[in-house]
Amino acid sequence: VAAEDACGVPDTFGGFVRGKELGRGAFAVVYACERKSDAAKFAAKAVDLRQLRLFVNVGREVKKLRREASVLQQLPPHPNLVKFVDVIQEGHWLFFLLELVDRGNLLQAIVRRPPGRTGRLKFRESEACHVFRQLVDGLKVLHSKGIVHRDLKLENVLVVRERSVGPDLLLDVKIADFGLSKVVGEGVSEARSTVGSPRYMAPEVIAKGSHDFRADLWSLGVLAHVLLDGRFPCDGASAKVPQERLDEAIGRLPVGRDAQDVVRGLLQLEPPRRLTILQLCGHPWLTGGGRGSTDKR
């Protein structure tokens, strides 16, 4: 019998040795791991198939997961997307092998950012713009391949590096946790909805559970607000307040007009009114790099 940790996750799987825990989410624990043959390092997201059995037919589910995984494996490499490497089954555990991004997630990065540098706010406008533009770039590729993220939030953005450029402390980031939630998430949707964060959910997702590309754009709007203000647009789910209240909150953002315009364009309760990803890419806030604003921070 192979050795295992407190959760019962085996110490080795395929040709890999499991290392320390990197984080956990609704249905998975993520570990660092090393390939025995060449000591190359990866992250491995472990999913307990027995947990899925509560909800679904596991054989069918694993087949679906593998199909979904092959879509992810074929994604072209992109600097703002965590690379999906492989899927390995070991007993009743599934390991999704991922590129290792070991500087934590964006929530942790914000929490540990030096206080006082920019007052209450954690990011200067140009720093927020730098992160936001990378999220847009990554999301554009996902959407162009037919993948809806469904769970964009600070915890699902990983930090590659932090570097000083003039007065800015810039974070290079990658989007994580995409593609698999569609399949695994269906099996654990009940469990997931109780732990997932409704604060990022689009109104149509809360109302009908319908997830299309535009739901990701809403979440992106919530993220932009958090980056620019250090706070959510309102208490609880932004999707549950009237448009006028959202617009008021956005109008109070301590940023330039272009940045406000982006947040307002994304936080539209009605999906057809939201900015599209292509409109975002061409928006002056992104093409101008968050400069030319009222940024005195």
Ligand code: ADP
């Ligand atoms: P879940 O689907 O359960 O939310 P995630 O994929 O979001 O799982 O991973 C949970 C946490 O594990 C992340 O917030 C992050 O801190 C860490 N993590 C996930 N993927 C990686 C990775 N490739 N490299 C390093 N850490 C990761």
Ligand code: MG
């Ligand atoms: Mg996650």
